[in-house]
Amino acid sequence: MSSPLKPLTLWGHKTGPNSWKVALILSELNVPYEHKFLELAEMKEEAYESLNPNGRVPTVEDPNFGGRVVWESGACIDYVLETYDKEHKLLPKDETTKWTARSWRDFQMSGKFDRYVPSPKSTSLLAFPTDLIYIRIGQGPYFGQYSFFINYHPEKLPSVISRYENEILRIVGVMDKQLSKTTYLAGEAMTYVDLMWLPYFIVAFRVPDVKWEERFPSWGRWWRGLQGREKVEGVWGEWMGLRRSVIGR
Numbered sequence: 001m002s003s004p005l006k007p008l009t010l011w012g013h014k015t016g017p018n019s020w021k022v023a024l025i026l027s028e029l030n031v032p033y034e035h036k037f038l039e040l041a042e043m044k045e046e047a048y049e050s051l052n053p054n055g056r057v058p059t060v061e062d063p064n065f066g067g068r069v070v071w072e073s074g075a076c077i078d079y080v081l082e083t084y085d086k087e088h089k090l091l092p093k094d095e096t097t098k099w100t101a102r103s104w105r106d107f108q109m110s111g112k113f114d115r116y117v118p119s120p121k122s123t124s125l126l127a128f129p130t131d132l133i134y135i136r137i138g139q140g141p142y143f144g145q146y147s148f149f150i151n152y153h154p155e156k157l158p159s160v161i162s163r164y165e166n167e168i169l170r171i172v173g174v175m176d177k178q179l180s181k182t183t184y185l186a187g188e189a190m191t192y193v194d195l196m197w198l199p200y201f202i203v204a205f206r207v208p209d210v211k212w213e214e215r216f217p218s219w220g221r222w223w224r225g226l227q228g229r230e231k232v233e234g235v236w237g238e239w240m241g242l243r244r245s246v247i248g249r
Contacts, residue, residue: 005031005032005064006032006063006064007032007033007034007063008026008031008032008033008034008060008061008062008063008064008080009033009034009036009060009061009063010022010023010026010033010034010035010036010058010059010060010076011036011037011038011048011051011052011057011058011059011060011061012035012036012037012038012057012058013037013038013039013040013057014037014242014243014245014246015242015243015246015247016057017199017200017202017203018056018057018058018073018199019035019057019058019073020199020235020239021058021073021077021195021196021198021199022058022060022073022076022077022080023035023235023239024195024196024198024199024231024232024235025077025080025081025090025192025195025196026080027231027232027234027235028089028090028195028229028231028232029080029084029085029089029090031080031084037242038057043055043056043057051069051071052069052071053071054071054072056071058071058072058073058076059071059076060076060079060080062079062083065083073109073196074105074109077105077192077196081192085192090190090191090192090195091191091192092186092187092189092191097186097187097189097191100185100186100187101185101186101191101192101193102193104185104186104193104197105192105193105196107174108193108196108197108200165207168203168204168207169207169210169215172204172212172216172219173216175197175216175219175222176216176217176218176219177218178218179218179219179221179222180218183222184222185197185222190226194222194226195226195232198226198232198236199239201223202243
């Protein structure tokens with residue numbers, strides 16, 4: 001593209017993790033963008049739902065291609081990589097590495113409920129009875145539900161919270177095992193998928209009494225390495241500042 005890039009618009013939320021996955025990748029690729037923040041109620045207004053029919057974040061608008069709109073974090077990341085990573089800085093060129101990264105990408109976002117047994121006392125899935133069983137979910141959905149139950153659910157359900165905590169530890173254990181073999185999740189070079197995994201750890205760190213780097217040393221080495229990157233440090237610092245201004249942590 002011969003003319004200077006116009007900044008992309010990244011719609012997100014000040015405290016939620018999903019748009020920050022996209023921000024990390026845009027920043028690493030030096031793609032100019034403006035991060036615009038919405039409150040939850042604003043996401044359900046017609047003006048925003050005309051961009052994203054699901055009324056959630058993130059959404060990307062690209063003025064360099066006629067105002068092209070892409071929504072959902074995975075789709076936004078795919079779009080940014082395919083459009084702006086022609087030098088394969090984050091998107092693997094090697095086929096084997098490409099599909100390894102894709103596997104970790106889907107694990108980060110995936111969700112599956114194998115069986116749901118409704119409680120006789122429950123009239124709504126929102127009540128989330130304690131006999132919800134046989135769940136296997138990747139990082140984003142599981143970490144997100146953990147955040148919901150410790151922060152927003154009106155009733156504290158220790159068995160549900162414990163299950164989510166155990167699954168968080170299981171998922172980090174899967175990462176740690178992989179990272180004991182390779183420097184990064186998809187191999188010896190950092191890819192986009194490493195950046196995708198970072199933001200939701202702000203939720204994982206709420207699990208009490210876990211010495212993360214002692215329990216998961218290979219994960220700890222990976223975490224410290226990524227946090228030491230200039231672009232990551234900049235985006236992460238901005239996000240933490242906004243979180244402190246809104247929720248105090």
